[in-house]
Amino acid sequence: MTVPHGHQRNTDQIEYWNGPGGQHWVDRQEMQDILLEPISRMLLDRARPKAGDRVLDVGCGCGATTVAFAERVGTAGHVLGIDISAPMLTRARELAPANAPLEFALADATVHAFEPASFDLLVSRFGVMFFAEPALSFANMRRALRPGGRVAFACWRTPRDNPWLMVPLQAAYKHVPKLPELGPEDPGPFAFASEERVRRILGEAGFSAIALERQDLSLDVAAGRGLDAAVKTAVQMGPASRALDGQPAEAIAAATETIRVALAPFLQDNRVSLGGSIWIVTALNS
Numbered sequence: 180m181t182v183p184h185g186h187q188r189n190t191d192q193i194e195y196w197n198g199p200g201g202q203h204w205v206d207r208q209e210m211q212d213i214l215l216e217p218i219s220r221m222l223l224d225r226a227r228p229k230a231g232d233r234v235l236d237v238g239c240g241c242g243a244t245t246v247a248f249a250e251r252v253g254t255a256g257h258v259l260g261i262d263i264s265a266p267m268l269t270r271a272r273e274l275a276p277a278n279a280p281l282e283f284a285l286a287d288a289t290v291h292a293f294e295p296a297s298f299d300l301l302v303s304r305f306g307v308m309f310f311a312e313p314a315l316s317f318a319n320m321r322r323a324l325r326p327g328g329r330v331a332f333a334c335w336r337t338p339r340d341n342p343w344l345m346v347p348l349q350a351a352y353k354h355v356p357k358l359p360e361l362g363p364e365d366p367g368p369f370a371f372a373s374e375e376r377v378r379r380i381l382g383e384a385g386f387s388a389i390a391l392e393r394q395d396l397s398l399d400v401a402a403g404r405g406l407d408a409a410v411k412t413a414v415q416m417g418p419a420s421r422a423l424d425g426q427p428a429e430a431i432a433a434a435t436e437t438i439r440v441a442l443a444p445f446l447q448d449n450r451v452s453l454g455g456s457i458w459i460v461t462a463l464n465s
Contacts (some may be wrong), residue, residue, distance in 0.1 A: 181265055185287030188311035192366060193263050193287065196309075199424065201264035207416050208241045208270055213402040214412070215304065218333050218457060219244055221394060222304055223251065225459045226331035231255040232299040235323055237288050237332070238262055238306015242271025242281075248302065249281040259298075261286050262306070289316040293323030300324075303332035308370040317384035324464040330386060331461050334371035336393065340456035343398045344368075347413035348422060350441040354434040355426045358418065368418070377460055387465040391458045400442070401451040409451035410439045 185193050195201075204211060222244065228234060228251040236245045239260030249258045258281040262268050268283050275281060284291070289310055301320055310316040324330075338345050361367050364376065371377050374391050381389045401409035413419050414435050423431050445451045 186289040192309045196264035201266040205266050205270045210402050212243045222333050226302050234258040234300045235298045236260040237303040240267045244304045249279045296325040298323050301330045309366045313380045314383040328464040333457050335368050336456040337372040343453035343455045344417050347419040347438045350437040351419045351422045351434040354430045381462050386462040388463040390461045395456045397452045398455045399450045399452045405449045406446050409442050413438050
């Protein structure tokens, strides 16, 4: 399998997203796109893509946001989806509509040689929290934006603000060891939880007019398909999945049942909805 050349400190992430991490997303692509669709709508609304815009979609994964932005910019525009995961980009190419104004690149945005000043808009749905040196990564991406170009991305707030992820994880911890503790600035899903840190990173990279808008929401981890689907989501995606990876079968089975018990009180009309919280971050290339 081809893997991209990347910044040396991003090697662990490249290995993970071309291994179990990327494959889990491919296997769960349809459910994940349903789960995260409300956030995609928020991102589209805040990003304000216009017909004819050229858009860079960073960490595009299986391509749902790339396709959505391509629909907004139309045939006069163009969207480049970039990701380090070959399995996810394979799925993205399979799902992309024929003749849509988009393309995908397997590359690390930290070091990719973007054409300077070639994009009007830089966007991401949860694709920018995994850089080892994010200010360096954003500085490279900023060079791809024209003067006055816009940035809009979604990132998770703190773990305590996201029980949809933490309730299953805490249930799993009753049966398996805890994951290694990450520092607040280590790459990972919550690496951009701090408003101060996000402002510092974007400021160091040269952006201005930086704004963070908190959005609290309810996420249906069952995607309308009942408790079994919610449990499957929890054990196959997110931090609970990482905690269960490689554990003995009996521990996984016990954790799965405890996760089921933990999620059952949230079941209503085939939905299992728990709270989540994100930042929608916007900035300008001044």
